[in-house]
Amino acid sequence: MKKQIDPRMHSAEHLLNQTMVQMFGCDRCFSAHIEKKKSKCDYYFSRSLSEIEIKLIEKQVNRIISLNLPISEKLIPIQDARNRFHLDRLPADAGDTIRIVSIGEYDHCPCIGPHVNSTEAIGSFRITTHSFAKGVLRIRFRLKQTD
Ligand SMILES: [Zn+2]
Numbered sequence: 001m002k003k004q005i006d007p008r009m010h011s012a013e014h015l016l017n018q019t020m021v022q023m024f025g026c027d028r029c030f031s032a033h034i035e036k037k038k039s040k041c042d043y044y045f046s047r048s049l050s051e052i053e054i055k056l057i058e059k060q061v062n063r064i065i066s067l068n069l070p071i072s073e074k075l076i077p078i079q080d081a082r083n084r085f086h087l088d089r090l091p092a093d094a095g096d097t098i099r100i101v102s103i104g105e106y107d108h109c110p111c112i113g114p115h116v117n118s119t120e121a122i123g124s125f126r127i128t129t130h131s132f133a134k135g136v137l138r139i140r141f142r143l144k145q146t147d
Contacts, residue, residue, distance in 0.1 A: 004114070005034050005113055005114055006034060006035065006036040007113075007114040007115050007116045008116055008121060008122050008123060008143055008145075009034045009035065009036060009039050009143060010034050010113045010114060010115060011071060011103070011115045011116045011119070011121075011122050012039070012061070012122050012125055012141065012143055013029070013032055013034060013039065013041060014101065014103055014107050014109060014111070014115070015061045015064055015065070015103065015106070015107065015119070015122070015125070016029075016041060016057070016061055016125075016139065016141065017029055017041070017107070017109070018103070018106055018107035018109075019057055019060045019061050019064075020043060020057070023053075023056065023057065023060070024045070026043050026044065026045055026137075027043070027044060027086075028043075028086075028109070029041035029042055029043050030042060030043070030044060037142065038128065038140060038141070038142050039140070039141055039142075040138055040139065040140040040141070041138070041139050041141075042136050042137070042138050043136070043137045043138075043139070044135060044136065044137075045132065045135065045136065045137035046135070047132060047137075048130075048131075048132035048137070049130055049132070049137065054127050054130060057127065057139075058125060058126060058127055061125045062124060062125050064103070064104075064106055064119060065119045065120060065122050065123075065124070065125060066119075066120070067104065067119065068118050068119055068120040069103050069104030069105075069106060069118060069119045070103075070104060070117065070118050071101065071102070071103050071115045071116060071117055071118060071119065072101070072102050073099050073100065073101045073102070073111075073115075074099070074100055074102070075097040075098065075099055075100075076097060076098060076100055077096060077097055077098075078090075078094065078095070078096055078097060078098050081098045081100065081110060084108075085100075085108075085109070085110050087110065090110070098110050099111065099112060101113075101115060103119060104119075122143060123143040123144050123145040124143065124144045125141060125142075125143060126141060126142050126143070126144065127139055127140065127141050128140045128141060128142055
């Protein structure tokens with residue numbers, strides 16, 4: 001049995017992915033390891049990030065969190081989804097509809113994972129370390145609950 005994914009961490013993963021796409025034009029992470037205390041995401045990338053860039057990513061993710069955007073989901077026909085999203089990893093027997101998870105207007109992504117209801121519940125986002133090797137950028141992060 002796969003253990004339950006932490007909704008706060010997993011929601012933060014969505015924000016980090018969209019931020020990486022917008023800031024660097026890369027794809028969403030191809031691999032993620034999400035745990036309650038610390039998580040990591042791997043991106044296909046061409047170089048290492050500077051400390052300034054890391055701070056900019058943190059700042060942007062925390063800015064979106066502070067906007068307290070609603071996180072919602074809806075089912076759309078799979079044909080519509082094919083025009084808007086990468087569905088490479090979708091199983092062949094996925095059915096006629098697909099669940100799209102939206103974080104305000106910031107991020108839309110097909111996903112079956114658990115999420116919090118709004119971004120403020122994520123807490124504060126911090127990148128602990130990052131590394132680059134063989135075309136893979138790894139970003140490790142933690143969350144601090146603000147309440
Ligand atoms: Zn998700």
